[in-house]
Amino acid sequence: MPASFALVDRPSLDDLITYLSRAARVEDGSVRLIATAGVLAAYTAILYPRGLLDDTPTVLGLRTFALAEPQEFDAVVPSRSLLDRLARSASVDPGTSMAIALPHEVGSVTWAGISPPRGGWHAQGTTDAATLELAAHAGIAEIADAVPTGTGEQLVQRARAEVWSRPVDGLEQVPAGAAFAALSLGFLGGDEPVSVFETGTWTRLTSSRGHVLVRRKSWSLRG
Structure with a gap:
């Protein structure tokens, strides 16, 4: 897994911060980041079942962002930790999007093991x-x-x-x-x-x- 990633511009960084902040107000947990073909896909869980008898539907949010450089990774990281790093990056240089260090991955996130299809819609x-x-x-x-x-x-x-x-x-x-x-x-x-x-x-x-x-x-x- 790469140590960091960079978005293509500062507006993209601001959009990612806004998106993750909104998601964290509903479910303050984790975000799944998948980078491929120069695009970063950020999945967040809004609703998901908490047990075998829970009928809550699995509902995920998804935003995509252009990467400054093509990378390949799939990581599940704590939302708050990532937001802290994004905010620090935004405060260092308000005119650009800098490299963001990925937080340590988390395990046992049930919804993150569910991969929505990318095609066939x-x-x-x-x-x-x-x-x-x-x-x-x-x-x-x-x-x-x-x-x-x-x-x-x-x-x-x-x-x-x-x-x-x-x-x-x-x-x-x-x-x-x-x-x-x-x-x-x-x-x-x-x-x-x-x-x-x-x-x-x-x-x-x-x-x-x-x-x-x-x-x-x-x-x-x-x-």
């Missing part, structure tokens, strides 16, 4: 940001009402699984958790349409701001 039409925002805000409100302060973690996770597993109205293949991810990561913007793709048990929401990837249960009716 089939277009399933588009939806609009308003539809996804409505589903996300409705889910957030329902969970807040159903889970009072002091509720045990198991009950909280059960409520989240139930709410975020439901399909968005008019989008049978898109769980509400995908709408929550798109909103939380800042991938929804005004009147821009959001494209929907599928391959196998995976669904992808794509806008100019990023991608949300959802893995459905292989035994589901759509699997």
Whole structure:
């Protein structure tokens, strides 16, 4: 694994910091970085099952960034550690993007062992940001009402699984958790349409701001 990587310019560095900061507010854990063909793909987990009986869908965020030099690596690192290093790089020279030292890798990250397909996606039409925002805000409100302060973690996770597993109205293949991810990561913007793709048990929401990837249960009716 290389000791460091560098993005092609300072705006890319700022975008990566913003993306990881938003993801960390939802799930303060790890980020999977895959570098290939001059591109850095940064995967973050927004939702994922915490056990065999947990029906929470696996929902990942994805942003891609051009690298200053072609590299090949696949590493899972702590989000906070990477953010600290990105922030230090940004403070040293505000006009450029410097080399970022990779933190030590972490192990036993269940969602990071799931690799979304890179090809074979089939277009399933588009939806609009308003539809996804409505589903996300409705889910957030329902969970807040159903889970009072002091509720045990198991009950909280059960409520989240139930709410975020439901399909968005008019989008049978898109769980509400995908709408929550798109909103939380800042991938929804005004009147821009959001494209929907599928391959196998995976669904992808794509806008100019990023991608949300959802893995459905292989035994589901759509699997």
